[in-house]
Amino acid sequence: MKLYFLLALILMFTRSVSGNEEPVISLKKVIELRAQFKYEQALVIASTLLRSDSGNVQYLNQVAFLMAIQSYPGQPETTKQLKYEKSKYLAEKSLQRNKQDADACYNLALALGRISENASVKIKIANAKAIRVSAEKALQINPKMAGPHHIMGRWHRVVAGFNAFEMAMISTFFGKGLEGGTYEDALKHFKKPMNWSH
Template identity: 30%
Template sequence: MFIKVFASAALFLVSAVSFAQTADEMVEQARQLEKQMKDDAALSMYKDALKVQPDNIAALTGASELCSREGFRATEKEEKSRIYTEAKSYAEQALKLAPENADANYVMAVAIGRIALSSGAKEKVAASKEVKRYAELAIKFNPKYAKAYHVLGKWNYEVANMNALEKAAAKMLFGGMPPATLQDAITNYEKCRKMDPSFLPNYLELAKAYKENDELDKCIEVLRKAVTLRPIYQDDLGIKSSCKKMLEDLE
């Protein structure tokens, strides 16, 4: 009897390990599909991994980040909202399982930021504080998290350029917003560039910040570098094209 129980327990452990390995393999396949610019297939693979192992953090964070990208590309407002809500849901699940996971905090910052883009002034301001909080937590748990610095740079840029209605909402809700400047945005974007020189979205936003800050020479230098980079992810082609157009307009 003991032998049978032991054998059953051993079989259960082997099965659990097999499922975990299978989910991890699916995550790796999804990451490769992302680099092949096949985001739809990658997202589907992340979701399949979650069917096998619902608590796989890498699958949850991967699915969340891809949903945020997919939502940004969607043209219908309702579709955007649905996909962004899904992105946030995956991030919430990841944070519940691993609150100190840098990826989980990063994808939550991204999801909330995406939702804020299509929100009213009050909602946008409230979300903005959460974006900053989660981006800073991602950096706290991984000080070399390049994309989290990019999000923090974007936060500084957006807050520094808030319109009168948004500033009024911030004052009413929170008594104002934390200080943010274009220079803060540039500093964070430059940290991102140093840590991950291949991350194309950062170049476009850094160039915009330099232009806004009347540093055209640096803006042009960033754009010239951007157009030489190899696109890695699906959105990189459009971002590189935007960099090229912006450079042509300036030169």
């Protein structure tokens, strides 16, 4: 009787340990697939992880990133926009749990940028402010993240391209928030991550 009890105890312990290790292994696999640019495969695993624990910040961040990055030319625009909106929602949910999470800030900026690609001018301007805030916050938390530097490089390049009349119109109708865009800052942000590899 004691032997059966001991075996049952060992079996329960083994299952609980392997059950705890499985999500860790799966998360490592998601990160590995991302590094190989196998976003579709990574999204399948990350989505499964998120369904198992919808409040896990790491899972939220992985799915948010993959939803924003994983739309391809030829996909219907409505499908892309649904993914971008879901990415934004997951990034915001992650930020509700941890406001100091650089990945969540970056994912929010990325999702907003994607949403803005085919949005009205009003939404583009509103999102441009939020993109800048989110990307800058990500860089304050983790200055070594390449993604937010790329987003800020694009942000500065676009804003620097506005002429004085356009900037005056934007300020009049939408207020402050788009000041400071320069080609020099765009170049600085684009180059910064490249300097890390040397």
